[in-house]
Amino acid sequence: MKPTNLAFLISSAFFSMCFSTQLMADVDYHIDINQPVHHLAQVSVSFPKTEATQFKVNLPVWRTGRYQVLPVADGVRLFEATDAKGRALPWERTASGEWTISLTEPTAVNVTYQLHANQLADRLRHIDDSHAYLDASGVFMYSPEFRQQPISVDMKVPNGWKSFSGMEKGRHPHSFIAANYDVLLDSPIETGINQHFSFDADGREYEVVFWGEGNYDTEQILIDLRKISGQASMIWDDYPFERYVYMVHATSGATGATEHLNSTVIQLPRFNFRERKDYLRFISTASHEFIHTWNVKSYRPQGLVPYDYQSENMSDLLWVAEGSTSYFQNQLLLRAGVITPKEFFEDLSQRIVLNQDNPGRDTQSVAEASLGQWSSTWGDYAINHSVNIYSEGYLASMALDFSVIKDSDLRHSYRDVHKALYQNFKIPMGYNVADVQQILTTLTGKDYQAWWQEFVEQPVRVDFDNLLAQAGLVTTYGDKPKIQVETGMGLSGLHADLVLATVAKNSPAWNAGITAGDELVAVNGLKITADAFAKRFDDFTPGDKISVTVFSNDRLKEVTMVLGEQPKGTLAIKPLEQVTGKQKAFFKSWLGIDWPFDDDGEWLTINEDV
Known part of the structure; x- marks a missing residue:
């Protein structure tokens, strides 16, 4: 029942x-x-x-x-x-x-x-x-x-x-x-003062409440939310609710979303709904929060059961609660036909780039990040020495998914892990690391303690090309990839001045002795402005030595920086030149859709209503 x-x-x-x-x-x-x-x-x-x-x-x-x-x-x-x-x-x-x-x-x-x-x-x-x-x-x-x-x-x-x-x-x-x-x-x-709509999907009742004026399209949102709401069987075999409420806030600037027992609230600035990139942000968030109805609200780690409302609820598995939800959110949209395969892989490419550009990925594990979430900040130190349970948890989930698919000879995937968690550890029970590892062993016949030590207890290090090759894919910056200058310096984007918000660990600026909070003044003796920040360094090539003048603690300082290099352009995920039937079968076990490329490696025209 x-x-x-x-x-x-x-x-x-x-x-x-x-x-x-x-x-x-x-x-x-x-x-x-x-x-x-x-x-x-x-x-x-x-x-x-x-x-x-x-x-x-x-x-x-x-x-x-x-x-x-x-x-x-x-x-x-x-x-x-x-x-x-x-x-x-x-x-x-x-x-x-x-x-x-x-x-x-x-x-x-x-x-x-x-x-x-x-x-x-x-x-x-x-x-x-x-x-x-x-x-x-x-x-x-x-x-x-x-x-x-x-x-x-x-x-x-x-x-x-x-x-x-x-x-x-x-x-x-x-x-x-x-x-x-x-x-x-x-x-x-x-x-x-709000707008209210309702619909049915897979035998459940849904309500959608909009507060605030904005450039959202209620008709399109209702169509897509209905598609999302009918996709729960992608992972689970039943529902923990009879009625669900989506609350949408079109705000004057507030953003974010929160999952609840049988409802969610999603916030975006009022004019950030129409453009496709903005809409994808909204609809993927809706998918994320809907998935949370199972993963977190129906089953969650032992440290969070029952909730202690007056103090921290510690768990080293928050990456499963949040990162795995992030991992599944676009898969649900893909299967529902709300996004195209191209959009799915564009998002995955961006996640890979963010991982590669995050110095903290070499320092902190997802288990440690989970335990540290209650005291986490996101300043310069965190960026250089920390990871995020959402983004890094996504990649740990992806690595685990590929391992389960491979070790089970395509019979199971990470989705089956969450199906088992829902079946066996509904609240008021809670699961722990040993429980997850036992489910993995049951599905694959293999001991996952060594895998856990490598990818969960230690910083996640994924060879994305070797991983994706199992599904017939490869990352690329194009046939003739180009490079551009890297400094490692980042501005906050909030001020017209040149006070550095971040300096990436082991970057050219870091190695030159520049740190967050320094104010950039000149390059090679010539004044630099915020408007010209990026363009100024395009005047040089990787390997060049330049003189950089900064105010550091109100004291003028001049240092020599050796410019680094980074790929120029956009990372894409493409099919390998030769793709086997086994790789295509792996692809389908992973995402649940047919191979989306033609013989020339171009995207097939599908989901034309997206």
Whole structure:
């Protein structure tokens, strides 16, 4: 029997069997969006009778989907607590996201507070005069004592607003109910002036809610989301939901997306939908978040089960949770006919180039990056000594996929690993490294501990041409590849000055003693400007020695730089000159589509509706 969207995360078997959407909730939330233009609302929570003498209420210090501690509680003011008779109760702030209320006798507890919500970029909470986006982790306090109790949410919103969520509707159009706080936390609410659409795919109901004006094409988005939503069988054999909600924000600049239990929110600047490259970014993000409904929301590493909302949830498998999702997202689009094979391989080519240009790939493993995600930053040091669980996790997943396909004689792929994780480790279970390795052994008959040590515990080093050759492919910069100058210096792109944001490790600039934060002044004694930054170095050839003048800690410094070289042009993935039937069979086992090239190595005309 397929689990419903509400019962899915209930850790208590009692509530799985007994919770009814008609029962009165034990924890009642109310939010009055009373000053939307100033991003303010009033929140109240009614907790059941408690026997505790020290009653704790919490606001999470992080939100699901973003593995970093955030200053969430900074949006709370005017906290008050009262007993069942409305009498004030003494309280004190005992931690960043914790308030401790003192009780002298058993009583129900009511809590109220003012909420400031202007964190749209964090996809945490945002209120203005057109809408409110409410992720419970940044809005609704909970008590650990009543975390598993049924809850209700009632909202008072401006006239004309419409409210949507993955939760079930409550007593009126602006109310919702959930089995427990975990479901509430993973079911954000979008309420406001919006457009709403619905469709069915593979026996499931889908809703799409658009907030904000922009240059998006709702008809095309609905067509493609429907194609995506019918592709789950590419990996899994059933669904963890009956209804799913896509929330799309057309913003004034905020970007990003977050997966939830049976919904997602996707944000792009309002005029970044029309161009094909922008649309591909949007639709691939939608695919990514949809896949997360299984990978993360249905099964996830042990360190994240159950969620601890008040501290870091450590795991060395975040690269599987995020990187593998990135790896599958365009495969799903490819099979659905939303993108062409050419677009798929253009994206893969860009990922390979980014990997080759990242000095941190020689320093950090995906396991270490997973453990370090909670404290990660992305400055100069990180770029030179770190990898990203998304991009590097993608490549580790790809290497693992090719290994499984080869070792199983094309009978299985990495998709089968995730199918087994879903079948055998549904929440409230969690999987660990040994579990993944056992699945790999079951599928291939081989021990994967050595592979794991080489590609997961150590920095990922992939010979992409040898890897892709198994599928009849090769990377190329063209028949007559050209080279261009490399310096290793990068600007932030935010200022007109020439303060260096990055200097790549072991690059010409690095070896010359230039570092991030230095301000570039002159090359060979002639002043350089931000507009001429790239063009100026095109005046030279690789191997040339040039004089570079910088301000370093406000002190003028002149150094000699020996210019390096890098490929010029765009990396492409093409078929080998001679491709065997075995390689074409490997290709199909990998991507699930037929060989997309003609006898001359040109793309076949397919997916003409894309």
